[in-house]
Amino acid sequence: MSPPAGFARATLLGAAVAIVATLATADPYEADPDLAAADADYAAGRRAGERADWAEAVRLYKRAEIRHPDHADLQNVLGFSYRNLKQYELAFRHYRRALELDPRHRGAHEYIGETYLLTGDPAGAERHLAALREICLLPCDELSDLERAIAAYRSRR
Numbered sequence: 001m002s003p004p005a006g007f008a009r010a011t012l013l014g015a016a017v018a019i020v021a022t023l024a025t026a027d028p029y030e031a032d033p034d035l036a037a038a039d040a041d042y043a044a045g046r047r048a049g050e051r052a053d054w055a056e057a058v059r060l061y062k063r064a065e066i067r068h069p070d071h072a073d074l075q076n077v078l079g080f081s082y083r084n085l086k087q088y089e090l091a092f093r094h095y096r097r098a099l100e101l102d103p104r105h106r107g108a109h110e111y112i113g114e115t116y117l118l119t120g121d122p123a124g125a126e127r128h129l130a131a132l133r134e135i136c137l138l139p140c141d142e143l144s145d146l147e148r149a150i151a152a153y154r155s156r157r
Contacts, residue, residue: 035073039064042074049077054084072102076111083115091115104135110142117153125150 035042045060058081061074068074079094095112098105109128116124129150132143 035064035068035071039067042068045077045081049081052084054081057081058085070101072098072105072108075101076105076108079108079115080111083111083118088115088119106132106135106140106142109135110146113146114149117149122150122153125153 037043041060041064045057045064048054048057048060058078061078061081065071065074065078075094075098079091079098082088082094083091092112092115095108095115098108099112102108109132113125113128113132116122116128125146129143129146132140132146136143
């Protein structure tokens, strides 16, 4: 391999590694990432979620919901917090509301699909995987994550 070709290959490999590293540390999908800057309760709810303090996250997100009842990201994180509290019906309610507000919300499709798996409904998860395949024209983390979750679910069965 010529030195210029080797340099080009090394440069491309380095760029690919940097992209993968960035994606690995990216936040979950948010349709409106500015809400955390605009609402202190939402921002505090995110911090509580980062600490896995799901009850506190729900409390704070519910306060933010009073001001932003039609915010898909807020409904999605409420669903995620309830899911982590194993309150699946409440989780489903908030995921469905997020999808009513934004039918292309990748995070809500992923999380509701994973919740269907937790409740023993792989067909429900597959429906949201199909939706993500239509939404993600390029590979997206939510699609990959739900594919892996479904594969793991099936391998345990």
